[in-house]
Amino acid sequence: xxxxxxxxxxxxxxxxxxxxxxxxxxxxxxxxxxxxxxxxxxxxxxxxxxxxxxxxxxxxxxxxxxxxxxxxxxxxxxxxxxxxxxxxxxxxxxxxxxxxxxxxxxxxxxxxxxxxxxxxxxxxxxxxxxxxxxxxxxxxxxxxxxxxxxxxxxxxxxxxxxxxxxxxxxxxxxxxxxxxxxxxxxxxxxxxxxxxxxxxxxxxxxxxxxxxxxxxxxxxxxxxxxxxxxxxxxxxxxxxxxxxxxxxxxxxxxxxxxxxxxxxxxxxxxxxxxxxxxxxxxxxxxxxxxxxxxxxxxxxxxxxxxxxxxxxxxxxxxxxxxxxxxxxxxxxxxxxxxxxxxxxxxxxxxxxxxxxxxxxxxxxxxxxxxxxxxxxxxxxxxxxxxxxx
Amino acid sequence: xxxxxxxxxxxxxxxxxxxxxxxxxxxxxxxxxxxxxxxxxxxxxxxxxxxxxxxxxxxxxxxxxxxxxxxxxxxxxxxxxxxxxxxxxxxxxxxxxxxxxxxxxxxxxxxxxxxxxxxxxxxxxxxxxxxxxxxxxxxxxxxxxxxxxxxxxxxxxxxxxxxxxxxxxxxxxxxxxxxxxxxxxxxxxxxxxxxxxxxxxxxxxxxxxxxxxxxxxxxxxxxxxxxxxxxxxxxxxxxxxxxxxxxxxxxxxxxxxxxxxxxxxxxxxxxxxxxxxxxxxxxxxxxxxxxxxxxxxxxxxxxxxxxxxxxxxxxxxxxxxxxxxxxxxxxxxxxxxxxxxxxxxxxxxxxxxxxxxxxxxxxxxxxxxxxxxxxx
Numbered sequence: 001x002x003x004x005x006x007x008x009x010x011x012x013x014x015x016x017x018x019x020x021x022x023x024x025x026x027x028x029x030x031x032x033x034x035x036x037x038x039x040x041x042x043x044x045x046x047x048x049x050x051x052x053x054x055x056x057x058x059x060x061x062x063x064x065x066x067x068x069x070x071x072x073x074x075x076x077x078x079x080x081x082x083x084x085x086x087x088x089x090x091x092x093x094x095x096x097x098x099x100x101x102x103x104x105x106x107x108x109x110x111x112x113x114x115x116x117x118x119x120x121x122x123x124x125x126x127x128x129x130x131x132x133x134x135x136x137x138x139x140x141x142x143x144x145x146x147x148x149x150x151x152x153x154x155x156x157x158x159x160x161x162x163x164x165x166x167x168x169x170x171x172x173x174x175x176x177x178x179x180x181x182x183x184x185x186x187x188x189x190x191x192x193x194x195x196x197x198x199x200x201x202x203x204x205x206x207x208x209x210x211x212x213x214x215x216x217x218x219x220x221x222x223x224x225x226x227x228x229x230x231x232x233x234x235x236x237x238x239x240x241x242x243x244x245x246x247x248x249x250x251x252x253x254x255x256x257x258x259x260x261x262x263x264x265x266x267x268x269x270x271x272x273x274x275x276x277x278x279x280x281x282x283x284x285x286x287x288x289x290x291x292x293x294x295x296x297x298x299x300x301x302x303x304x305x306x307x308x309x310x311x312x313x314x315x316x317x318x319x320x321x322x323x324x325x326x327x328x329x330x331x332x333x334x335x336x337x338x339x340x341x342x343x344x345x346x347x348x349x350x351x352x353x354x355x356x357x358x359x360x361x362x363x364x365x366x367x368x369x370x371x372x373x374x375x376x377x378x379x380x381x382x383x384x385x386x387x388x389x
Numbered sequence: 390x391x392x393x394x395x396x397x398x399x400x401x402x403x404x405x406x407x408x409x410x411x412x413x414x415x416x417x418x419x420x421x422x423x424x425x426x427x428x429x430x431x432x433x434x435x436x437x438x439x440x441x442x443x444x445x446x447x448x449x450x451x452x453x454x455x456x457x458x459x460x461x462x463x464x465x466x467x468x469x470x471x472x473x474x475x476x477x478x479x480x481x482x483x484x485x486x487x488x489x490x491x492x493x494x495x496x497x498x499x500x501x502x503x504x505x506x507x508x509x510x511x512x513x514x515x516x517x518x519x520x521x522x523x524x525x526x527x528x529x530x531x532x533x534x535x536x537x538x539x540x541x542x543x544x545x546x547x548x549x550x551x552x553x554x555x556x557x558x559x560x561x562x563x564x565x566x567x568x569x570x571x572x573x574x575x576x577x578x579x580x581x582x583x584x585x586x587x588x589x590x591x592x593x594x595x596x597x598x599x600x601x602x603x604x605x606x607x608x609x610x611x612x613x614x615x616x617x618x619x620x621x622x623x624x625x626x627x628x629x630x631x632x633x634x635x636x637x638x639x640x641x642x643x644x645x646x647x648x649x650x651x652x653x654x655x656x657x658x659x660x661x662x663x664x665x666x667x668x669x670x671x672x673x674x675x676x677x678x679x680x681x682x683x684x685x686x687x688x689x690x691x692x693x694x695x696x697x698x699x700x701x702x703x704x705x706x707x708x709x710x711x712x713x714x715x716x717x718x719x720x721x722x723x724x725x726x727x728x729x730x731x732x733x734x735x736x737x738x739x740x741x742x743x744x745x746x747x748x749x750x751x752x753x754x755x756x757x758x759x760x761x762x763x764x765x
């Protein structure tokens with residue numbers, strides 16, 4: 001406990017000395033996130049400096065081992081770092097699917113060489129990853145995927161199509177589920193890593209109802225992938241895929257936390273909206289706040305349970321379901337509170353239709369990463385052990 | 390950390406089997422209900438709480454208790470809720486102890502509470518809805534003491550309590566938190582009439598009438614006109630405790646229901662195979678986990694003396710009430726016809742939930758309080 005207290009004061013002092021003041025202001029939009037990668041355009045010198053100092057300390061991934069670019073912190077220390085960053089209002093230095101999804105899977109299933117190479121790149125923000133999971137014919141039934149990887153001796157030859165690949169057009173590498181055998185549905189899937197600049201890879205953004213294109217279609221036409229870029233064993237990729245999905249769901253559940261406590265003029269968890277005059281709206285916001293604050297407590301407990309090894313493996317599904325349904329409700333309330341102001345689509349006044357676009361974007365939350373119905377099915381089967389689930 | 394410590398787990402490991410066996414529905418709730426017990430709980434059973442050291446759970450070690458906190462009390466109350474175990478634990482060992490602590494009255498009542506011989510409760514509500522700031526009961530100075538006049542209701546265990554902590558107004562106006570004073574009124578006081586009200590869950594509450602009940606100056610807990618402080622301590626503890634008990638009610642009802650889904654057959658298959666029920670069950674499971682986290686958070690913040698404790702107490706009470714209501718409603722519905730019978734236990738959970746949700750403020754009261762505490 002005394003050690004943790006001194007870690008806390010050292011951490012606070014270090015953050016105060018090293019976090020640029022510009023990186024202690026609230027983010028205005030998703031555009032303020034630092035994704036890293038080969039082609040990332042930093043928004044400011046401060047953003048770059050913040051990434052560099054944090055990466056050199058291993059604190060972009062504080063609880064990863066030091067030999068892979070992490071900070072080697074204990075769960076309790078990571079929590080302290082997070083709390084201190086929150087207290088000072090520090091922005092996350094780096095956000096990436098490498099950190100939240102691929103990294104944990106590589107730590108568990110990658111070989112030493114893969115861990116050294118890929119984890120270190122992720123920790124430094126050098127390579128931006130995207131996720132090749134869903135296909136036109138394999139959405140909720142993900143294991144029905146058909147993208148083929150043929151063994152050509154020294155490499156795999158990949159052909160097929162992925163869809164809903166988040167930011168594929170901006171990513172450097174992809175972690176991709178491919179079919180290496182047609183003899184078994186789940187037992188014919190392998191987990192490959194490859195460079196998006198490989199010949200034969202192309203992407204096409206998908207325009208969503210929000211007017212934005214965070215997702216792409218991704219096409220593979222005779223893409224050669226070196227064999228040492230297979231993670232785990234051939235035809236055992238489903239285990240890696242499921243493990244990674246757990247982490248994806250954990251990440252997505254975080255959106256249930258919204259902008260955090262105490263940020264709004266009204267509605268602790270709603271964000272900055274004007275004080276509601278309508279008593280019915282106030283009641284709805286209050287009911288939402290009860291649920292959102294309770295969920296915040298659950299998120300904290302969930303992370304502590306994960307770190308203590310006490311979390312049921314299917315718990316991320318519960319969290320993903322609850323967090324995304326909450327985020328959809330939050331956006332509905334923002335629209336209700338905003339009235340006709342919130343319907344403006346591109347005016348300066350509406351920050352380019354932020355409310356409306358966020359609201360529409362949020363509808364994907366309960367679809368991406370496994371629909372709410374898929375998550376409930378997983379909970380019913382693996383936690384409640386209901387028959388035939 | 391929002392996981393239980395080793396000591397808290399040990400407590401859970403000892404309380405869980407005790408409540409499941411000694412505190413079981415058949416042995417306690419149904420037994421006392423069906424034999425027409427006027428207290429609504431067993432006094433010998435309450436002494437067993439004492440033998441386990443539970444009655445003094447919040448009382449400082451220097452005063453003979455265990456010196457534990459609301460997290461530990463919550464561990465006990467979740468098991469109480471799971472088994473619908475009737476006892477004066479919440480009112481006496483949690484709410485009243487917190488009101489009395491640090492006051493001159495503590496020395497007098499703590500030994501009896503620790504021994505399982507004294508039952509204490511709070512008399513706050515004056516109308517059908519909980520609203521302590523609206524307390525209007527008059528406490529007039531007279532000589533060296535006070536004279537109390539007015540009525541109270543929903544005084545849980547008020548008919549069996551040896552000591553009742555009564556909120557009354559010595560100053561200010563109804564609606565103000567200033568001007569309240571918390572008094573100790575003893576059983577059998579002159580001018581105190583107690584009407585027992587058996588509630589839907591077979592527990593006993595009391596409607597009190599105070600007609601010129603005279604108390605000494607030393608019957609005041611804390612300061613005259615400053616009763617809000619001990620009252621808030623008691624209510625925070627009582628609400629956090631009720632939230633934990635509600636989580637237990639939800640857990641007990643849902644576990645019973647999930648089990649039923651694996652046994653009951655219709656259309657040639659187990660009803661738990663129907664996806665329409667699976668998804669509702671999974672949703673309920675998640676809500677209970679969230680409510681449990683909220684109750685734990687509230688207890689931890691209270692134990693730590695954190696500024697956000699009041700907010701999270703209301704979050705926990707509101708959330709646990711809502712979730713517990715969902716659990717018992719789904720419980721009865723998924724049991725079908727058998728769930729409507731007195732013979733089956735699931736209906737008992739529905740009755741208990743209704744009483745606990747109302748106690749110390751309904752989910753609506755606490756949602757409104759979340760709004761007020763958040764400045765909207």
